[in-house]
Each structure stands twice: as structure tokens, then as C-alpha cells.
Amino acid sequence: MLRTRKGPLLLARPWTFLLLFSLCFPSFLQATESAFPHDDDVSFGHFWEKCVSDLPRLIDEGNAPIFCVGTLATAYEWGTDDRRNKLRDDLKGLGWEAPFDLGNFYGEGWVEGGLGLSTWALGPLLDDDRLACFGRDATESLLTSTFLVSVLKLAVDRKRPNGGDLSFPSGHSITAFCFAPVVSKYWGEGAGAVAYALATLTGLARVEGSHHYLSDVIAGATLGILVGETVVRGPEGLSFTAAPGGVGLRLAFN
Numbered sequence: 001m002l003r004t005r006k007g008p009l010l011l012a013r014p015w016t017f018l019l020l021f022s023l024c025f026p027s028f029l030q031a032t033e034s035a036f037p038h039d040d041d042v043s044f045g046h047f048w049e050k051c052v053s054d055l056p057r058l059i060d061e062g063n064a065p066i067f068c069v070g071t072l073a074t075a076y077e078w079g080t081d082d083r084r085n086k087l088r089d090d091l092k093g094l095g096w097e098a099p100f101d102l103g104n105f106y107g108e109g110w111v112e113g114g115l116g117l118s119t120w121a122l123g124p125l126l127d128d129d130r131l132a133c134f135g136r137d138a139t140e141s142l143l144t145s146t147f148l149v150s151v152l153k154l155a156v157d158r159k160r161p162n163g164g165d166l167s168f169p170s171g172h173s174i175t176a177f178c179f180a181p182v183v184s185k186y187w188g189e190g191a192g193a194v195a196y197a198l199a200t201l202t203g204l205a206r207v208e209g210s211h212h213y214l215s216d217v218i219a220g221a222t223l224g225i226l227v228g229e230t231v232v233r234g235p236e237g238l239s240f241t242a243a244p245g246g247v248g249l250r251l252a253f254n
Contacts, residue, residue: 042120042132051140057230066229070222077215085161091208103205106198107172112179113142134186141178141224141231148223149174162210170212170220176202177224178231185232199224 039050059067081087091100105111116138123132149171158168176199184192203217212220 040129040133042123042129042136047136047140050136051144054140054230055144058226060230062233063226063229066222066225070218070225074215074219074222077213077218082213082215085207085213087214088161088207088210091204096208099201100205100208103198103201103203104172104209107176107202107206109142109146109171109175112138112175115179116142130186134182137185137231138179138182141182141228142175144227144231145174145178145224146171148227149220152219152223158216160211161213164211167212168216168219169223170203170206170216172206173199173203173212173217173220174224174227177221178228179224181225181228182232 057063116135118135119131120135120139123129123135149169152169153166153171156168157166159165160167177196180192180195180199183195199221203221206212206217207214
């Protein structure tokens with residue numbers, strides 16, 4: 001078996017990557033560069049209405065495949081490898097300090113939050129609807145993710161590998177992964193691939209630094225993708241129309 005200086009090559013456990021990337025594929029394959037939301041209202045008042053209306057749709061049937069894969073992977077890791085935390089040792093053996101530093105930085109939250117708020121503000125000034133809608137949805141994704149991860153951390157109250165509190169789920173991971181579906185939706189598959197790669201690097205960095213177990217990261221990644229997908233996917237609204245001869249129902253999808 002190939003080895004690094006300190007342990008077995010990480011690729012000796014390829015299923016670790018498959019667990020993470022399997023969460024990305026369903027949403028990544030749906031991304032199209034020309035598909036933008038019909039909802040182009042970027043006003044602050046509408047933002048809160050959209051946040052409230054999107055929240056219940058986190059559990060709709062369109063999110064079921066991602067939720068099932070993520071839940072099963074999280075449960076498997078929690079019950080098996082988390083006790084040994086062998087992935088952490090494998091990652092440390094790679095000696096990738098600079099990439100993991102980048103991953104930790106990318107998942108800080110203010111990075112994505114700064115990009116979301118700045119593009120939301122710049123869009124109207126530049127008369128760029130796509131930029132404004134991207135900023136609005138990126139901000140919503142981050143805000144919703146922050147709410148969910150805060151509630152779960154307090155409810156589960158799991159100890160971190162380094163002895164700290166509030167390990168489950170990984171806040172850095174949910175932050176990085178909730179951003180990726182929004183990037184894919186507005187800027188195309190190439191930009192989406194980069195966003196997903198950075199999010200995965202963030203998750204692995206959290207394990208390498210003993211901040212989280214892999215199950216924490218997978219749970220965060222799952223929630224992040226669910227949030228990002230829900231924010232950029234319809235239905236945007238429901239309306240009824242009355243006309244001679246009948247009543248019509250119209251659904252608008254993002």
C-alpha cells in the first residue's frame with residue numbers, strides 16, 4: 001500500500017470522498033447557466049417573506065434523495081469511524097497545511113456573507129438583476145443555515161474531538177456547502193464545481209484540525225446543500241386567476 005510520511009495514503013479510503021461528493025451530484029447536475037429565478041424582487045421586505053416561505057420547503061420531496069444519503073452517511077460514520085477518527089490521522093499525514101488553512105478560512109461565514117451582501121447591494125447599482133438575485137439568495141442561504149446549525153448544535157451538544165463543545169453539525173461545512181448550489185444556479189457548472197471543491201476542502205480541514213468528526217461534516221454538508229437547493233428552487237409563488245369558463249391555478253418555479 002502507498003504511504004505518506006505519517007500514515008496510509010488518504011486514497012486508501014476513497015469511500016470517504018464518495019460520501020461527500022454523493023451529496024453534491026444531485027444538485028450540481030441540475031445547475032444550468034441560463035436558468036435564473038423568475039422572482040427578481042430583491043427588496044429587503046420581500047427577502048424576509050422569501051425566507052419564511054422557503055423554510056418549510058426544506059423537507060419537500062425534491063430534497064428527499066440528498067436528505068436520505070446524507071442521513072445514512074452521517075449515521076454510519078457516527079457509529080463506526082468516529083470512535084477511531086482515523087480520517088483525521090490520514091489527513092494529518094498528508095501534510096497539506098496550506099490547503100487546509102484555505103478550507104478553514106473559506107468556511108468562516110463572513111466570506112460568504114460578505115460576498116452575498118455586497119453583490120446584493122451592487123446589483124441594483126449596476127442594473128444587474130442576476131448579481132442582485134445571487135446576492136439575495138446567497139444571503140438567505142447563509143442566514144437559514146446559521147439558524148439551523150445553531151439550533152442543532154445546542155440540541156445535540158456533542159463534544160468535539162479536541163474537547164470543545166457544540167461539535168454537531170459542522171458550522172463551517174454548512175456555510176461552505178449552502179453557498180455552492182447558489183453559485184451553480186447563477187454562474188454555471190464551472191463555478192459550481194469550484195464552490196463544491198472548496199466546500200469539500202473546508203469539511204476535510206475541519207476533520208484534520210480536530211474541530212469535528214466526519215459525521216459532523218457530512219451532516220453540515222447535507223444541510224447546506226438542502227438549504228442552498230431550496231433557496232434557488234421554486235415554487236416561487238402560487239396564484240389564482242378567474243376568467244369566463246373557469247378558474248386557473250398558476251405555479252411559478254425558480
